[in-house]
Amino acid sequence: MEIITRQKEGRKLDTFVLILGIIVCVAGLYSFHLYYSSSLKLREKLEYIEENDRELKRTLIKGLIYRFNNNEGNETPFDFERFVANLFEKHYGGNAIVTESTGDGGIDIEHFQGEELYLGQVKCFDETNTVDYTPIAIIHSQMIKKGAKGGFIVTTSRFTENARKYAEGLDIELYDGKDLVNLWIEDVQLEVEDSIDIIPSET
Template sequence: MTVLFSLSIIAICYILYLYYNQKRMLENYHSNALDAFSSHEDMKETLRIGLYNRFKRELEQEKDNDPLMFEHFVADILTTVRGGNTYVTKSSGDFGVDIEEQTENGLYLGQVKCYNDMNLVGFGPIAIIHSQMVKQGAVGGYVVTTSDFTSNARIYAEGLNIDLINGRQLVELWLEHLETKREEVEVLNPIPQM
């Protein structure tokens, strides 16, 4: 009886040892993959193009479940990275504001544009956000795109407290968001040291 009990204890310890080794190995792979994504410029460019293709709207079809998928994606990233509370506005009647973000410093208003590389964001969205900032008493704003901004848009935004976040910067924020989420999971489920 004691031999059987001893063998059972040894078997359980061995299974636990294998489990934690496997878990640690998978987490190391995940961490290394995230490091590779965040350090390799070609991978970042691929992710940027992938974001556009994932969220672009086809003229003949809307997104099946949620036509505001890109807005929610950006809002989730900004909530994690900037620490505020975000609200995605409805698709009509929002007067050009896609995201309202409440922070310790006050209200920020945002607009997102899922554009391809051939369609740079001009000064129009910046003007709309600035107008809404004045109207709603917001302390700042941002325009986020998967592409980039025209030089006129960049000049127009100077001094308006509006951040212009292009596709590359969005990928950087996304990777920061993923890293923060990974760290939160590790805090909730730490890896035991052996």
């Protein structure tokens, strides 16, 4: 009789453990479902934000091209050089000087940072007009001639793969349209933050 009682109690314990296991599994599956659903929604939101960010930057690039490379406007590619020089000066410090339009040896900007000189060339091109290795070779040649620390090429379009490979190890930075827009956005954000800092607080 005692053995039968123990067997019944054992079966009850097994049943309880089984039910508890089922509850835990169901709870786990439900938690996983909630996590997966929230992760999916979060991923969709992130993709939406990233796509909007890319679209905004594409629009800004087109705006720069239209502003500085449009025969109908008042601004010219030379104004684009000044725009980039001003941007680099604000972002990296130092003194960025736009060279004369003729007899500059292919150099558009001389950027002095302390005792160091950086030489730059800028290209306000349509997005379909890619930049090859030619301006990189010119900058590198002038770096050697002038004893410059480094160089940079800035364009509103893109660089060819050969151009990027050519620039490796030459201390020449390449800024495509996206990089340029990122610098521009960062500069605007800093200006906004500085403006907020100087606004007197109400007492």
